[in-house]
Amino acid sequence: MTHERVESGEIRKKIFKCLQELDSLPSLPEVVNKVVRAVEDPDTSADDIARIMRDDPAMTAKVLKIANSTFYGVPNREITSVPFAISRMGFFEIKKIAFSMGVLMLFRQSAKVIDHKEFWRHCIATAIGTTTLNRFVGGRFRVSDSDLSAYFVGGLLHKIGMLMLEAYFHEAYTGVIEICRKKYMNLPGVEDQVFGITHAEVGHFLCRKWNLPETVTAGVLYYASINKAPTTHFPVVCHIAIAEFLARQLIGGFGIGPLTGNRLDDFPSAAWRSLELPRRDLVEIMRIMNEECGRSEVFVALAD
Amino acid sequence: MPMPEKIDPRELAEFVERVMATSREDREQTREFLTRGDIDAVLNRLEADIERIERKKRK
Numbered sequence: 101m102t103h104e105r106v107e108s109g110e111i112r113k114k115i116f117k118c119l120q121e122l123d124s125l126p127s128l129p130e131v132v133n134k135v136v137r138a139v140e141d142p143d144t145s146a147d148d149i150a151r152i153m154r155d156d157p158a159m160t161a162k163v164l165k166i167a168n169s170t171f172y173g174v175p176n177r178e179i180t181s182v183p184f185a186i187s188r189m190g191f192f193e194i195k196k197i198a199f200s201m202g203v204l205m206l207f208r209q210s211a212k213v214i215d216h217k218e219f220w221r222h223c224i225a226t227a228i229g230t231t232t233l234n235r236f237v238g239g240r241f242r243v244s245d246s247d248l249s250a251y252f253v254g255g256l257l258h259k260i261g262m263l264m265l266e267a268y269f270h271e272a273y274t275g276v277i278e279i280c281r282k283k284y285m286n287l288p289g290v291e292d293q294v295f296g297i298t299h300a301e302v303g304h305f306l307c308r309k310w311n312l313p314e315t316v317t318a319g320v321l322y323y324a325s326i327n328k329a330p331t332t333h334f335p336v337v338c339h340i341a342i343a344e345f346l347a348r349q350l351i352g353g354f355g356i357g358p359l360t361g362n363r364l365d366d367f368p369s370a371a372w373r374s375l376e377l378p379r380r381d382l383v384e385i386m387r388i389m390n391e392e393c394g395r396s397e398v399f400v401a402l403a404d
Numbered sequence: 405m406p407m408p409e410k411i412d413p414r415e416l417a418e419f420v421e422r423v424m425a426t427s428r429e430d431r432e433q434t435r436e437f438l439t440r441g442d443i444d445a446v447l448n449r450l451e452a453d454i455e456r457i458e459r460k461k462r463k
Contacts, residue, residue: 118457272450279442293438294446
C-alpha cells in the first residue's frame, strides 16, 4: 500500500489522538510523587521522608542499597538507617533516586526492539552529565541544587518518548529503528519524516501529564532541536543536548544498536558555545562523566 | 570514528579533536535519505498498531 497522499501532519494527529485516548498512561508510583513533593517543602525533615518511604519497603531497601553503593557509600561503614542515608546524601539526591526508581520500573523490558538496560544506562549517563557540566559552566549558568535536580530528571527522561512509542506503536517503531540501523540515520530525523512527530514530543506529552516542572518538560522537548528552545529554558536544553552526546560516546549507544550511537557529526557545538565552555574542558568533563557512570550501575540495576 | 574503549587522557584529547574537527562535508556524506518505500512500510505497520489500539479500546 502506498501512502503518498497521507501527510505527516495527519499521521502526527493520529498518533497524538491515540495517546490522548489511551485508557491508562504509565504513571509514577504515588510514593515517588509524595517524596518529590516532600523534598520541595522547606519544612520537611529526613524523618518525614523516611516515614513516607516506609509505605514502600521495596523502595526503602533500594535506597539503602544505593546509599551503600560506590556511588554514594562511605568506605568501611554500612548505612542501615533510612533517615541517616537521607541526611547523608541530601534531599535532592533522594529526589533523584526516588524519581529514577519510579521511572526505571515503569517500562518493563519484554521481547522488544530497544535494549532497556542499555537505554537506561545512556539516560542515567545523560542525567549525570548534566550535573557534571554544571560544575564547569560560568557563574551565570550555575543553578541551585533544586534546579540541578530538575536538570538531572530532564536528562533521565529525555528519551522516555522512545519507550512510549515502542510500547504503543510497537510494529511501526520497530520499522523506524530498523531504518536507523540499516541506513545509519539520525533517530529524531527518521521519526519526524515518517510520523511527523519525534520521541521528544511524545516524551514531552508524558512529562506534561505527570505535571513535571517546565525545566524538565522543556529539556525533554528541545534537547534534539536546541534552536527551537525558548530563551528561558535554553540553559537546561544545552546541558541535556551536550550530556546526551557525551553519554552516547561513553556508552556506545542508547539501546537501539551501536551504529546509531557513535556519530560525531551530531555534536551540539551551538550548545557548547552558548554555555561558554572552553574547549579544553571537554576532556575533563568526559573523564569525570566516565568515572561517575562507572559507579552508577546500581541505578541501572533498578531497571531489573 | 568511534570513541576509544578505554579512557586514556591522550586518546580522549585526540577524540575531542576529531569531534571538533568533523567538517560539514563529512556530515553530509554520512547522511542517507528515506525512500518512499521505507516510509510506506512503516506506515503500513502503524495502521496495524492503531487498529490494535482501537480494538483494545472497544473491548
